[in-house]
Amino acid sequence: MKTDLEFQTSRNGGAGQDPTDEEDQQPQQQVVAAVAAAVAEPPTDLDSIPDGILEEIFTRVPAKTVFCSMAVNTKWLSILDNRTFFKRHHSLSSARPLVVFSDPSGRRSNRVLHLYEGRALPDYRPMPARSLGTRIDFPDMARGRCTFLHGVNSFVTSCKGLVCWATHRGAGDVVLSNPITGEYMLANAHARGMNSLRELASVFVGVGYSRETKTFELLKMILALEDDPVDYSMVWYPELLALGGNSWRPAGEALQFDFSRMIYNLVNVDDGTIYWRYKDDSSICTFDFDRTLFRVVDLPDFEGPVLKTVSLGVLDDTLCASFASPDNTYLELWSAKTIDNCGARGVETAWKMLHRIRINTSTAMLENNGRVWNRGAYRPVMHVENNKILMHDRRTNFRLYDVVTGSETVFPLVEDINDNDEDADEDADEDDDDDDDDGHPVAVQVVSLVPNIICLKETLNIHDGNIRVLRTES
Amino acid sequence: MAAETGTPTTLTLKSNDDELFSVAESAAILSVTIRNMVEDGCAGGVIPLDNVDGKTLASVITYMNGISAIPADEEKKKSYRDKFLSDKDFETLADMVLAANYLNMSCLMDAVSAKIAQVMEKKSVGWVRRKFGIENDYTPEEEAAVKEEHKWTFEGVETDDDN
Numbered sequence: 001m002k003t004d005l006e007f008q009t010s011r012n013g014g015a016g017q018d019p020t021d022e023e024d025q026q027p028q029q030q031v032v033a034a035v036a037a038a039v040a041e042p043p044t045d046l047d048s049i050p051d052g053i054l055e056e057i058f059t060r061v062p063a064k065t066v067f068c069s070m071a072v073n074t075k076w077l078s079i080l081d082n083r084t085f086f087k088r089h090h091s092l093s094s095a096r097p098l099v100v101f102s103d104p105s106g107r108r109s110n111r112v113l114h115l116y117e118g119r120a121l122p123d124y125r126p127m128p129a130r131s132l133g134t135r136i137d138f139p140d141m142a143r144g145r146c147t148f149l150h151g152v153n154s155f156v157t158s159c160k161g162l163v164c165w166a167t168h169r170g171a172g173d174v175v176l177s178n179p180i181t182g183e184y185m186l187a188n189a190h191a192r193g194m195n196s197l198r199e200l201a202s203v204f205v206g207v208g209y210s211r212e213t214k215t216f217e218l219l220k221m222i223l224a225l226e227d228d229p230v231d232y233s234m235v236w237y238p239e240l241l242a243l244g245g246n247s248w249r250p251a252g253e254a255l256q257f258d259f260s261r262m263i264y265n266l267v268n269v270d271d272g273t274i275y276w277r278y279k280d281d282s283s284i285c286t287f288d289f290d291r292t293l294f295r296v297v298d299l300p301d302f303e304g305p306v307l308k309t310v311s312l313g314v315l316d317d318t319l320c321a322s323f324a325s326p327d328n329t330y331l332e333l334w335s336a337k338t339i340d341n342c343g344a345r346g347v348e349t350a351w352k353m354l355h356r357i358r359i360n361t362s363t364a365m366l367e368n369n370g371r372v373w374n375r376g377a378y379r380p381v382m383h384v385e386n387n388k389i390l391m392h393d394r395r396t397n398f399r400l401y402d403v404v405t406g407s408e409t410v411f412p413l414v415e416d417i418n419d420n421d422e423d424a425d426e427d428a429d430e431d432d433d434d435d436d437d438d439g440h441p442v443a444v445q446v447v448s449l450v451p452n453i454i455c456l457k458e459t460l461n462i463h464d465g466n467i468r469v470l471r472t473e474s
Numbered sequence: 475m476a477a478e479t480g481t482p483t484t485l486t487l488k489s490n491d492d493e494l495f496s497v498a499e500s501a502a503i504l505s506v507t508i509r510n511m512v513e514d515g516c517a518g519g520v521i522p523l524d525n526v527d528g529k530t531l532a533s534v535i536t537y538m539n540g541i542s543a544i545p546a547d548e549e550k551k552k553s554y555r556d557k558f559l560s561d562k563d564f565e566t567l568a569d570m571v572l573a574a575n576y577l578n579m580s581c582l583m584d585a586v587s588a589k590i591a592q593v594m595e596k597k598s599v600g601w602v603r604r605k606f607g608i609e610n611d612y613t614p615e616e617e618a619a620v621k622e623e624h625k626w627t628f629e630g631v632e633t634d635d636d637n
Binding site: 049056060062064065068070071073077182 | 571583595612627
């Protein structure tokens, strides 16, 4: 008997049939059957898949498929249209690329967002994402304001499924939106020095999250003339707004860098941390929303000049820096781990090299209208299965790198653009390319977004009836 | 038998259509259901698995053997799971998710759920109803209202004719 079993095991236990005599085992079999019956549910057909299993499956489908599936029948609607399920779905979701177009005309402050939720395909391309339908038209009061500035979005930041940007480089309104639910709200961004706009050189606004207070906060950085106008120097004034509140408050001392007139390379990680760099400076700045503290993070030790060859991005929910060697022969990707010492030494950042990719130099030089565009300036967006890294070339293309072979695939951010407004956006982006070199935002940005089905007010934990949540047209 | 001969190294599993399978205990106890039976001393004879048919059980056992042969390396385990599930059709996946649930095998459950989720992407509501054998209990008005509310999500979804 034992020999029998061993023999079958050696055949890998597959579909072998055991001719064991069954009388011998009858008593034990009954016991086993009883136990099995106790843990088993009655035999099921597919139409009676237990709700628990359906939920397991639904937590893994894209947010978009969740909404589609609500139309299957009333039972599925009751499983899906449910706050607990939404929370679980969000907690298990991973970051996806969200492409944000600006309307550079400034006539209509509408923005078009495209979310790539599709999973890895054999030869990965993000699932062709038509617009999320998130087309934000501002109420009349906001239109026409600051028309002397370009209508280009400020940096777009994203945190826990919400995206945030300021219009008109921060001098107008701050938009906070959940692109999945199509909701948005406006926070007043009245900046210090708004009465004398000539003094206002630059503003950016980013959304972050304080784990201590469990609140979302906006960080606004204003570059303006110093209070004491004797020597007319410019300084950064940081302010914070707890979402749901009404007034901005000072946010401690910003780190001041000489010549740092422009912020660029802003990224944020889904946990609510924001990182950015100042133009002409190689270090990274970050703001700790828990401690209301600015901090400098040094870049890893790259072999070569870093001002134009490094770009920040987010990979797998951590800060990532890409670096291209000066001769464009290889690309390095580093990920930053934040170590919280909880003590006097505070928070530290440790870098680890993820990949070093040999790149094909033959195409490196003569692209982008003949200008050299260093691959280090590409922004890492997402790890894709099968050893591929998706990057945004900060124009209108995604670039997909195979980390093993170094092969590169280029494809446009958005395929099949039919909408006239979107075409206009693309054209304008070309004009704005130079802006990016100067540290200005461009008309198209890609951020990481962890899709969140929970409605905006609940995500923000705001119960103030006076705060208006608007809904985008589908 | 188990009690008499010490720890058994192999178990015999019986599907609900009376097929018998032998599997190493170390692999079989990936199933918490089976592990509990072993711990309760019920595993010496044939273990009847009333909710799993022979075809599905054969697949599950292939998985048990394959995954338990891989040392503790999450990357390798993941790629084994991906490969294992890559050629399974929807019906097989559905049988496997029910089996994984019944057998209480969390790693298989996670992988198969994820695979089914992936298959469901971009599929039409009609496709889902057919494959899951679901009867539509919405009135036409209710269904239209639900679809209207989330109109954008129906863009880029396969039409029913595709399947």
